Amino acid sequence: MPPRTKKFQIEGLEGTPSRDIGWHFGDPVPNSKENIVCKLCGKITTGGxxxxKEHIAHKIGKVTSCLNVTGIIRESMMKIFKEVKEKKIDKKNENG
Ligand SMILES: [Zn+2]
Structure with a gap:
């Protein structure tokens, strides 16, 4: 058994619909396109x-926040959201 690492896994998982970090925390619901069940609390989100990820990160929006998520996961998810945002801004700057 490998030692339990405290480091947050940000690599994509094998065998998931995409290489998205979010698949660490959710399983696709069979016979649905966008429904995903949260592995941490069992809530089903319906927006892909x-x-x-918004549910995990406690991002203010349409979804309710995950009650079972740990601080480190939540913070890491927030950071990923921020990085995505910054990358988009960088692209804009390059073009303009
Ligand atoms: Zn949850």
Whole structure:
């Protein structure tokens, strides 16, 4: 058994619909397109992997926040959201 690491896994998982970090925390609901069940609390989000990540990160939006998420996961998820945002801004600057 490998030692339990405190480091947050940000690599994509194998065998998931996409290489998205969100699949660490959710499983796709069979026979649905956008529904994903949260592995931490069992809540089903209906807006695809992005909405599941918002649920995990406690992002203010359409979804309710995950009650079972730990601080480190939540912070890491927030950081990922921030990085995505910054990357988008960088692209804008390059073009303009
Ligand atoms: Zn949850």
């Amino acid at each position: 992997i992005t909405q599941l």
